[in-house]
Amino acid sequence: MKKYLLLFLLLAVLIPGQLAAQTRGQNVLTGIQRKITWHTPVDSLQLMAKALAELQTTKPNAYLTYWGAYTQYHLYFRAVQNKTEAEEHLVKGIALLEDAPTKTAEHYALLSLLQGLNLQYASFLTVVFKANTAKDNAEKAVALAPDNLRAHYARGVNDFHTPKQYGGGKVAVAHLKKAIAAPEKPDPNPYAPNWGKADAYCYLAQAYQAAGQLDLARKYATEGLSKYPNHGRLKGLLAKM
Amino acid sequence: MAFFSLLRARRLLRSLALLCLPVAVATAQTSTTLRGTVADQVTGEQLLGATVRLAGQPSGATATDLDGAFALPFVGGTPDTLVVSYVGYRPFRLVLQAAPTTPVAVRLVPTGSLTLAQVEVTAKRPIAEEFIVRELDFLSIVTNPAAAADPLLAVRTLPAATTLDESASISLRGSDPSQTGIYLNNVPIYDAVKFAQLTGIGTFGIFSVDLIKSVLVFPSNPPLEFGNAGAGLISLSTDERPRDKFVQASLGLANSGVLAGRPVGQRGMLKAYVNAQAGQLLRAVNPSSFRQLPQFGLVDGGVHYATKIGEYGTLKAFGYGLSERYAYRPVTGGPETYHYRNLRGFYTLSYEQAWAHSDLAVSHGLSNRRAHDALGNYRTTRRSSDYYAAIHYRRYWTATLSTRAGLSYDERRLHLAGQFPVRRDELSATAPTYAAAFGQGRTLWEAYQYTKLTRGAWVLGAGLRLNALPRPAQVGYGSAQLNVRRNLNAHRFLNLSGGQYTSFTSPDPVYYGFLRTRIRQVALDYSAVSSSADGATLTAAVYAKQERSVLSTNLVGAEIFGQRTFLNRLRADLAAATVHATPTRYDATNPDARALALTQRRYDVRFQLKSTLKFVSKWGELGAFAQYRAGAPFTPVLGAAPDPTNGGVLPQYPAEVNASYLPNYFRTDLTASKFIRRQTNGNTLVLYAVCSNIFNTRNVSGYAYTPGYTQSVPEYFQRRLLYFGVVKTWQ
Secondary structure, eight states: OHHHHHHHHHHHHHHHHHHHHHHHHHHHHTTHHHHSSTTOOHHHHHHHHHHHHHHHHHSOOHHHHHHHHHHHHHHHHHTTTSHHHHHHHHHHHHHHHHHOSSOOHHHHHHHHHHHHHHGGGSOTTTHHHHHHHHHHHHHHHHHHOTTOHHHHHHHHHHHHHSOGGGTOSSSHHHHHHHHHHSOSOOSOOTTSOOOOHHHHHHHHHHHHHHTTOHHHHHHHHHHHHHHOTTOHHHHHHHHHO | OHHHHHHHHHHHHHHHHHHHHHHHHHHHSOEEEEEEEEEETTTOOBOTTOEEEETTEEEEEEEOOTTSEEEEEEESSOOOEEEEEOTTBOOEEEEOSSOOSSOEEEEEOBOOOOOHHHHHHHTTSOTTGGGOOEEEEHHHHHTOTTTTTOHHHHHHTSTTBOOSSSSSOOOBTTSOGGGEEEEETTEEOSSOEEEOGGGTTOEEESOOGGGEEEEEEEOSSOOTTSOSOSSEEEEEEEOOOOOOOEEEEEEESSOEEEEEEEEETTTEEEEEEEEEEEHHHHHHHOGGGGTTOSEEEEEEEEEEEEEEETTTEEEEEEEEEEEEEEEEOOTTOOSOOEEEEEEEEEEEEEEEEEOSSEEEEEEEEEEEEEEEEEETTEEEEEEEEEEEEEEEEEEESSSSEEEEEEEEEEEEEEEEEEEEESSTTOOOTTSOEEEEEEEEEEEEEEEEEEEEEEETTEEEEEEEEEESSOBTTBOOOEEEEEEEEEEEETTEEEEEEEEEEEEEEOSOTTTOSSEEEEEEEEEEEEEEEOOSTTOOEEEEEEEEEEEESSSEEEEEEEEEEEEEEETTTEEEEEEEEEEEEOOOBOOTTOHHHHHHHHHSOOOOEEEEEEEEEEEEETTEEEEEEEEEEOOOEEOOOOEEEEOTTTSOEEEEOOSSTTOEEOOOEEEEEEEEEEEEEOTTTOOEEEEEEEEESTTOOOOEEEEEEOTTSOOEEEEEOOOOEEEEEEEEEEO
């Protein structure tokens, strides 16, 4: 009798813990895109990164990988003043995506963006080759999903930041225009991402600005801001124009 | 007018009524929830995050939870078709005749097909890629201070390289360099070295680093999809990626040349280069390092063209030509100087085509060579030609099971003709000679299959390679291999490989033709790469080999290698290795076998330490490479005895060959470089300086003897050598 009582007690202690852990894991993914925005505080992002990593160890999954890397992408921008920490976030995000056994266009696009940011920490000998890898991954994303917003966004950003003498600045506008015309969420899965359009407007305006076409730059910045009135970078960009 | 207004109002009311009708009907309908679970059909694992929706209603999709469960609300009587999709699985569709009353259990089937990007990448990789122990890319070659931007010299710095001289002929894990297969775009390149005096009497590889994308090194158990390699394999791939037009000019003491590249059409890239080495400049700066080399120089060049064909096809063509010569004055003195001249040309052609479930590769190569050498009354002309063609087909049966099969034709012909001294020790220009000619060759038709299965953390591979066309002159033989890899996690793995291999090499065309060698080996490799920013790497290996030919030996060895970056500026690695080779065995009644044993090396390296340091700062980059190892075994001459056949003298050797050891070997190289890029146009400038053997250590490479064998004189590897140069790129 004592034995059964002990067993019951043990189950009573363990099962709620297990259920709570599962619920926590489940909660991380529910509405995750809404939880990660440019306004999300650092500590929330860190908690989310931890929860995603924990869940990834028990239930490896392409979405968990993606959001884990995306959280690192946001953490990088929060830590940009601290070079070491910022680079650590990029390296973590890149490693997560590179280790993913199956990658979709979304994975390749995000990987390209992270690799592009990471170029600032590369030595002069490695920078050219790392830049090629970032470009290749953006092109893979576009090849896999020709109508994907974030694939075109990644390719456009990559081209925008590539110096002219290395062939940059030729296709940024075309890809960013495709990005703003693409649906935000082609994958109906609730865990799929939908971010990027406001940022694409911002880069498109910057690309036109860099080309000296200020009218078009102002037009797209205004259009972007009308659709995303809370986007800080668009506001700032338009204010400077 | 009033009539028309009334008509419009009625139409409007009717339209509004029609619009309201479905809403009323919908509100009258009941809301139901479709429940079920989604799991992997093979493993039964519940899938998190699978997309579940009804056909035609993409906006109403849901995803499975941690238990693979889903709940999809729908409105109406009977849903149409349930659609479940998940990355890496075939989409599942279930036509519903009625709303199910019990949960739907969905089992998804892994697709077995690869994504488009993976197809493109995978097609260019060998099937045994999981068992590669080391991969070098362009960067690791150009930034290696001991590699002098040479892909093969970069391999020499790996712990698995047991090369006992300073040449680019690579010995892997204690086997003779002739047993190491070197492949360029799947085509074997025999004698892949050219003479260059940077390393005294050493050699450099013939592959320009500017064309190379990656170097795969299999130090043990060469993959069977490659041909006739017995011990290890180095597979080089050229870079097919297009880039903008550029011109690069290099001017240096050691080497000067021009490299140019330009896109051809939409997807092709053409690169061409020519190099020249004038020995006089190098000699002028380093006179003491070239006392034995009064004359040397070379010119070589290559053209590489690569293009994409269709969506996943790649064509690569490479042509190469070389003309080189040198004169060598023996350390024992004497009036005669050894002269060597070599002309060589080869081309390779390869085409790879990938599909979602399969890929095809065709490769072909042709090489011709003519070499002349002369010393006193001895002079020969050696002609050789190699021809190779192969076809490979790979099929992905599922995502985890694939097979590669192929057929190859490999022909080699050697011809040697010349004047030989009647008395071996009498080499004066006026001494009597006799004329002779030798011809050797081999033709190999081989077929193979290699199958690989991935199951969770395990990767298994097994293959067989057989003589496809046995003939009396080329009797049947076979090679077999088994590989097991266990991924301990994403960054660490263990690899156990074993097999038996048959190869045909020609150590000496005068005494032997192509010797058949059977090598049995087993190796256990461990690799761990940290995911942190310091890129820490640790590899270790133990192996055992048995080599059987006219000469036989057994080997056991171990190696360990660690690498790490400190403070983002300093990259350091350290390698330690040991190989024990039993004394060479041969048929004592066969004088040719003993003669061969006296010329062959025994790779008994009791210890070997190698270390590379690279330091990057805003002023430039500094690199250092150091190697310290036990002296190589050699056979000393004990004295001389009269030769009754021609009245000369014959050297007397100990009964056991290669039983003595040369002094230990130590060498340190330093490099410094500065990279400058102009922000305005992107043009770059690299300034570099290299000082090899900075301590000017006298490393003994062997001993030479006076004509009567009364006195021995040590021969040394390269002494201290300084060279520098500049590389300018316009783009």
